[in-house]
Amino acid sequence: xxxxxxxxxxxxxxxxxxxxxxxxxxxxxxxxxxxxxxxxxxxxxxxxxxxxxxxxxxxxxxxxxxxxxxxxxxxxxxxxxxxxxxxxxxxxxxxxxxxxxxxxxxxxxxxxxxxxxxxxxxxxxxxxxxxxxxxxxxxxxxxxxxxxxxxxxxxxxxxxxxxxxxxxxxxxxxxxxxxxxxxxxxxxxxxxxxxxxxxxxxxxxxxxxxxxxxxxxxxxxxxxxxxx
Numbered sequence: 001x002x003x004x005x006x007x008x009x010x011x012x013x014x015x016x017x018x019x020x021x022x023x024x025x026x027x028x029x030x031x032x033x034x035x036x037x038x039x040x041x042x043x044x045x046x047x048x049x050x051x052x053x054x055x056x057x058x059x060x061x062x063x064x065x066x067x068x069x070x071x072x073x074x075x076x077x078x079x080x081x082x083x084x085x086x087x088x089x090x091x092x093x094x095x096x097x098x099x100x101x102x103x104x105x106x107x108x109x110x111x112x113x114x115x116x117x118x119x120x121x122x123x124x125x126x127x128x129x130x131x132x133x134x135x136x137x138x139x140x141x142x143x144x145x146x147x148x149x150x151x152x153x154x155x156x157x158x159x160x161x162x163x164x165x166x167x168x169x170x171x172x173x174x175x176x177x178x179x180x181x182x183x184x185x186x187x188x189x190x191x192x193x194x195x196x197x198x199x200x201x202x203x204x205x206x207x208x209x210x211x212x213x214x215x216x217x218x219x220x221x222x223x224x225x226x227x228x
Contacts, residue, residue: 008127008227009142010218011135014149015184015195016099017156019206023149023214024131025080030219031129031228035073035080036122038132038139039102041115043093044071044084046101056105063110071118096171096179103183106133109192127228133187136198144227147218148197151207153180 010033012024021037028035045066049056056062072083082090092098105111112134119139122128130139136146151159157177164171187195197203202221206214222228 007123007125008144009123009135009140010127010129010145010147010222010227011140011143011198011201012129012131012147012149012218013133013135013137013195013197013201014147015133015151015156015180015187017159017180018149018151019159019211019214020131020149022211023218024129026211026215027218027222028129030215031127031222033127033129034122034124035075036119036128036130036132036135037073037080037082038119038130038135040073040082040093041069041071041119042102042106042111043098044069044082044089045111045115046098046105047084047089047093049105050098050101056101059108059110062105062108063114066105066111067114069118096176100179100183103186107186107190107192112138112192133195134193136201137196138193141198145218145221145225146198146201147221148201148203149214150203150205153177153184155207156180 010027012020014020025035048065048069049062052065054061054065070085074081074083081088082093116139123140132139136143154177157173157180160176161171161173204214204217
Protein backbone atom coordinates (compact mmCIF):
# COMPACT_ATOMS: atom_id res chain seq x y z
CA UNK A 1 0.00 0.00 0.00
CA UNK A 2 1.33 3.48 -0.88
CA UNK A 3 2.06 6.20 1.67
CA UNK A 4 -0.85 8.24 0.34
CA UNK A 5 -3.22 5.29 0.79
CA UNK A 6 -2.18 4.92 4.43
CA UNK A 7 -1.74 8.53 5.43
CA UNK A 8 -4.61 10.27 7.22
CA UNK A 9 -5.59 13.67 5.85
CA UNK A 10 -7.15 16.66 7.58
CA UNK A 11 -8.72 18.92 4.96
CA UNK A 12 -9.21 22.58 5.88
CA UNK A 13 -11.16 24.58 3.32
CA UNK A 14 -12.74 28.01 3.16
CA UNK A 15 -12.56 31.43 1.52
CA UNK A 16 -9.46 33.64 1.59
CA UNK A 17 -8.85 35.34 4.91
CA UNK A 18 -10.74 32.82 7.03
CA UNK A 19 -7.52 31.74 8.74
CA UNK A 20 -6.82 28.52 6.84
CA UNK A 21 -3.11 29.10 6.36
CA UNK A 22 -2.22 29.91 9.94
CA UNK A 23 -4.50 27.24 11.39
CA UNK A 24 -3.30 24.54 9.00
CA UNK A 25 0.35 25.29 9.69
CA UNK A 26 -0.16 25.24 13.45
CA UNK A 27 -2.08 21.94 13.32
CA UNK A 28 0.57 20.37 11.07
CA UNK A 29 3.37 21.53 13.38
CA UNK A 30 1.56 20.18 16.45
CA UNK A 31 0.97 16.77 14.85
CA UNK A 32 4.33 16.59 13.09
CA UNK A 33 2.53 16.08 9.77
CA UNK A 34 3.16 17.30 6.24
CA UNK A 35 1.48 20.51 5.07
CA UNK A 36 -0.10 21.33 1.73
CA UNK A 37 -0.91 24.95 0.95
CA UNK A 38 -2.89 24.37 -2.23
CA UNK A 39 -3.48 28.10 -2.64
CA UNK A 40 0.29 28.55 -2.85
CA UNK A 41 0.40 26.08 -5.73
CA UNK A 42 -2.08 28.14 -7.72
CA UNK A 43 -0.22 31.31 -6.80
CA UNK A 44 3.01 29.66 -8.00
CA UNK A 45 1.34 28.90 -11.31
CA UNK A 46 0.16 32.51 -11.49
CA UNK A 47 3.63 33.88 -10.71
CA UNK A 48 5.15 31.57 -13.32
CA UNK A 49 2.69 32.90 -15.91
CA UNK A 50 3.54 36.49 -15.02
CA UNK A 51 7.28 35.93 -15.11
CA UNK A 52 7.08 34.16 -18.46
CA UNK A 53 4.51 36.66 -19.75
CA UNK A 54 2.08 33.90 -20.67
CA UNK A 55 -1.44 34.96 -21.68
CA UNK A 56 -3.58 33.85 -18.74
CA UNK A 57 -6.68 33.58 -20.93
CA UNK A 58 -5.03 30.70 -22.84
CA UNK A 59 -6.27 27.83 -20.65
CA UNK A 60 -4.33 25.06 -22.42
CA UNK A 61 -1.05 26.96 -22.27
CA UNK A 62 -1.49 27.83 -18.60
CA UNK A 63 -2.36 24.20 -17.78
CA UNK A 64 0.74 22.95 -19.59
CA UNK A 65 2.94 25.41 -17.71
CA UNK A 66 1.30 24.42 -14.42
CA UNK A 67 2.03 20.74 -15.03
CA UNK A 68 5.76 21.50 -15.34
CA UNK A 69 6.21 23.68 -12.25
CA UNK A 70 9.26 22.94 -10.10
CA UNK A 71 7.90 23.41 -6.57
CA UNK A 72 9.44 22.90 -3.14
CA UNK A 73 7.96 23.61 0.32
CA UNK A 74 10.65 23.90 3.00
CA UNK A 75 9.46 24.13 6.63
CA UNK A 76 11.16 26.86 8.68
CA UNK A 77 10.50 28.24 12.14
CA UNK A 78 7.06 29.83 12.14
CA UNK A 79 6.40 29.34 8.46
CA UNK A 80 7.33 27.76 5.14
CA UNK A 81 9.83 28.72 2.46
CA UNK A 82 8.27 28.26 -0.97
CA UNK A 83 10.55 27.70 -3.94
CA UNK A 84 9.76 28.00 -7.64
CA UNK A 85 12.49 26.62 -9.85
CA UNK A 86 14.88 26.95 -6.93
CA UNK A 87 14.04 30.61 -6.24
CA UNK A 88 12.53 31.63 -2.91
CA UNK A 89 9.21 33.22 -3.86
CA UNK A 90 7.55 33.03 -0.43
CA UNK A 91 6.83 36.78 -0.46
CA UNK A 92 6.37 37.26 -4.20
CA UNK A 93 3.38 34.92 -4.39
CA UNK A 94 1.55 36.84 -1.64
CA UNK A 95 1.23 39.92 -3.84
CA UNK A 96 -2.44 40.87 -4.31
CA UNK A 97 -2.07 40.97 -8.11
CA UNK A 98 -0.69 37.42 -8.10
CA UNK A 99 -3.60 36.35 -5.90
CA UNK A 100 -6.06 37.78 -8.42
CA UNK A 101 -4.38 35.90 -11.29
CA UNK A 102 -4.35 32.71 -9.22
CA UNK A 103 -8.08 33.01 -8.61
CA UNK A 104 -8.70 33.41 -12.35
CA UNK A 105 -6.61 30.46 -13.51
CA UNK A 106 -7.95 28.29 -10.66
CA UNK A 107 -11.33 28.52 -12.37
CA UNK A 108 -9.97 26.67 -15.43
CA UNK A 109 -10.88 22.94 -15.28
CA UNK A 110 -7.77 21.98 -17.26
CA UNK A 111 -5.51 23.79 -14.79
CA UNK A 112 -7.19 22.17 -11.80
CA UNK A 113 -6.83 18.78 -13.47
CA UNK A 114 -3.14 19.41 -14.16
CA UNK A 115 -2.48 20.17 -10.50
CA UNK A 116 -4.76 17.54 -8.94
CA UNK A 117 -2.35 14.60 -8.77
CA UNK A 118 0.50 16.85 -7.71
CA UNK A 119 -1.56 17.87 -4.68
CA UNK A 120 -2.50 14.29 -3.85
CA UNK A 121 1.18 13.35 -3.85
CA UNK A 122 1.60 15.42 -0.67
CA UNK A 123 -0.40 12.83 1.31
CA UNK A 124 2.38 10.83 2.94
CA UNK A 125 2.93 9.22 6.33
CA UNK A 126 2.54 10.15 9.11
CA UNK A 127 -0.24 12.40 7.74
CA UNK A 128 -1.17 15.57 5.89
CA UNK A 129 -2.95 18.80 6.73
CA UNK A 130 -4.29 20.18 3.45
CA UNK A 131 -5.31 23.84 3.19
CA UNK A 132 -7.41 25.06 0.28
CA UNK A 133 -10.82 25.55 -1.24
CA UNK A 134 -11.63 22.06 -2.54
CA UNK A 135 -9.46 19.80 -0.39
CA UNK A 136 -12.41 18.02 1.21
CA UNK A 137 -14.69 17.99 -1.82
CA UNK A 138 -12.34 17.09 -4.68
CA UNK A 139 -8.69 16.52 -3.81
CA UNK A 140 -9.15 14.41 -0.66
CA UNK A 141 -12.82 13.34 -0.58
CA UNK A 142 -11.94 10.53 1.88
CA UNK A 143 -10.14 12.82 4.35
CA UNK A 144 -10.28 11.70 7.98
CA UNK A 145 -11.53 15.13 9.04
CA UNK A 146 -12.93 17.98 6.96
CA UNK A 147 -13.09 21.51 8.32
CA UNK A 148 -14.69 24.46 6.55
CA UNK A 149 -13.49 27.77 7.97
CA UNK A 150 -15.39 30.93 7.19
CA UNK A 151 -15.65 34.53 8.39
CA UNK A 152 -17.46 37.67 7.28
CA UNK A 153 -16.00 39.48 4.26
CA UNK A 154 -15.47 42.60 6.38
CA UNK A 155 -13.45 40.68 8.96
CA UNK A 156 -11.39 38.92 6.31
CA UNK A 157 -10.59 42.26 4.66
CA UNK A 158 -9.50 43.70 8.02
CA UNK A 159 -7.24 40.71 8.65
CA UNK A 160 -5.62 41.04 5.23
CA UNK A 161 -5.19 44.78 5.76
CA UNK A 162 -3.39 44.16 9.06
CA UNK A 163 -1.13 41.55 7.46
CA UNK A 164 -0.11 43.94 4.70
CA UNK A 165 0.46 46.80 7.13
CA UNK A 166 2.66 44.59 9.31
CA UNK A 167 4.65 43.71 6.18
CA UNK A 168 5.07 47.40 5.40
CA UNK A 169 2.77 47.23 2.37
CA UNK A 170 0.25 50.01 1.81
CA UNK A 171 -3.23 48.84 0.87
CA UNK A 172 -6.72 50.30 0.79
CA UNK A 173 -9.19 48.54 3.09
CA UNK A 174 -12.20 49.28 0.82
CA UNK A 175 -10.25 47.95 -2.18
CA UNK A 176 -9.30 44.80 -0.28
CA UNK A 177 -12.94 44.25 0.65
CA UNK A 178 -14.02 44.53 -2.98
CA UNK A 179 -11.26 42.15 -4.07
CA UNK A 180 -12.31 39.60 -1.45
CA UNK A 181 -15.95 39.80 -2.53
CA UNK A 182 -14.98 39.43 -6.19
CA UNK A 183 -12.73 36.46 -5.41
CA UNK A 184 -15.47 34.81 -3.35
CA UNK A 185 -17.86 35.21 -6.25
CA UNK A 186 -15.39 33.63 -8.69
CA UNK A 187 -14.54 30.80 -6.32
CA UNK A 188 -18.14 29.96 -5.45
CA UNK A 189 -19.50 30.19 -8.98
CA UNK A 190 -16.77 28.56 -11.06
CA UNK A 191 -17.87 25.49 -13.00
CA UNK A 192 -14.99 23.32 -11.76
CA UNK A 193 -14.60 22.55 -8.05
CA UNK A 194 -16.54 25.55 -6.71
CA UNK A 195 -15.92 26.71 -3.16
CA UNK A 196 -18.43 24.85 -1.00
CA UNK A 197 -18.33 22.98 2.27
CA UNK A 198 -18.24 19.20 1.90
CA UNK A 199 -21.42 17.53 3.12
CA UNK A 200 -19.50 15.88 5.97
CA UNK A 201 -17.40 18.94 6.87
CA UNK A 202 -17.52 20.71 10.22
CA UNK A 203 -18.08 24.43 9.61
CA UNK A 204 -16.40 26.93 11.93
CA UNK A 205 -17.16 30.65 11.67
CA UNK A 206 -13.95 32.37 12.80
CA UNK A 207 -15.27 35.96 12.69
CA UNK A 208 -15.38 36.20 16.50
CA UNK A 209 -12.82 33.48 17.27
CA UNK A 210 -9.12 33.79 18.02
CA UNK A 211 -6.56 31.53 16.39
CA UNK A 212 -6.21 29.66 19.68
CA UNK A 213 -9.99 29.17 19.89
CA UNK A 214 -10.08 27.60 16.43
CA UNK A 215 -7.07 25.36 17.10
CA UNK A 216 -8.63 24.17 20.36
CA UNK A 217 -11.86 23.22 18.58
CA UNK A 218 -10.08 21.39 15.76
CA UNK A 219 -7.77 19.60 18.18
CA UNK A 220 -10.82 18.40 20.11
CA UNK A 221 -12.32 17.02 16.88
CA UNK A 222 -9.07 15.22 16.05
CA UNK A 223 -9.05 13.62 19.49
CA UNK A 224 -12.76 12.74 19.38
CA UNK A 225 -12.32 10.95 16.05
CA UNK A 226 -9.14 9.18 17.18
CA UNK A 227 -7.26 10.39 14.09
CA UNK A 228 -3.92 10.30 15.92
